[in-house]
Amino acid sequence: MTQRGFDDGSDEDDDFPEWADRVKANVAGEVRRRRKEMGWSAQELADRCEQLGHPIPRNVIANMESGRRVNLPLVDVMVLAAALETYPVCLIFPVGYVEETQELPFQSLVPTWAALRRFTGEEDVFGYDAGLVPDFEAHASLVSTALAALEEEERARFTAKTATSRAQQAEAERRRTAYADQAISAKYRLRYLRRDLREEGATPPPLPPALGDVDPPESDTDTSEERP
Template sequence: MTQNCFDDGDEDDVPEWADRVMADVAREVRRRRKEMKWSAQDLADRCEAIGFPIPRNVIANMESGRRAVLPLVEVMVLAEALYTHPIRLIYPVGYVEEVQQLPLTYPVDTAQAMSWFAGLNEDFRADHRMLRHHVAHRTAVERAFFAVHSEERQRRAAESTVDDIEQAKALRTQADLAERTARAKAELYQVRSDIYADGDPLPDLPDELVDVDPPEGYERDTD
């Protein structure tokens, strides 16, 4: 199902490009629906359960190419209904070899186009400070959250151990995990401090990590 090349410089390629994008989405919707052994009505029912009804006939017309438009909101709902991500419907890596990122451009590898669309290339991140901050913050939160819960599980295990030797081992493991938690929280503190210093809004923290923020707040960089 590789898309055909376009005629270089031909303005008529613009509507053809849009048709190809919609055709790729429609084919992937149909493929995933068939893979799950669902009828078009089953998929329509799932969309309705999510809270955004897409009638069976609309789905059928989209899959057959009889529908001229495909709103972004429907791609989002169809992806959720099919237990996937919207970007996987737009760029079906493994099922379509090449796509055009934009009209009047040569086809590129589908995975490359997906990275461009999602902003995963380094050039994009370099130009978007807030994105870099929030990616770093999410990673730091995940590490700290996992460390806190691992330490808590080990603490309960140590408290419930009656054998002195086993309890001593459990307490040593708990101490190691406590150090890991402290390091993870320190990393998260630094990320949040950098975000605040740059003037960007601080993301919310889960309840388990609210002690990361200093009581007096962070200092704003005035340089």
């Protein structure tokens, strides 16, 4: 299903307002669709926005949904998404409900799914700087790997202790050693990734208690100077 109501002509004078209006229409249409899906009135949505700490009056929501609202602040999109229990990017790029959209002024229409993936960085764009997002994604993956390996190591340890035969015990010990090595490898890579992040001036994500030994202890105060 595609939202309509836009002239897809190539008149360059209309490209910028068409793009801006298209973005607002995407958000408005998805807000309306999601609100009705949840069985809410515009007033109920307004009440929920107020509960979240950023009031958006019912008449503002109604004007937005009908296309009469001129401006659509980013903060409103963020709160509307939270109120409707979805993600802001899903309001801007309603995959499955809008077939094509524009990513920027003067650009051709592209599939909404492709636009969303580029907006979130899931699809690389040549020459674009992804910042530290890939590093944080790698960090999350390593944390998940380390935790899973530690859990499996503990299960294998229990199996080895409760084994009823030497063969079962040996197999459990083999598995325990393999998972222990996997956890050590992930933790080792995490330690150096976190070091690199700090050297970039960034703060690494917090670690779960089970991985509290990943970061090296803080350096002791320098005591190399001679004492009286």
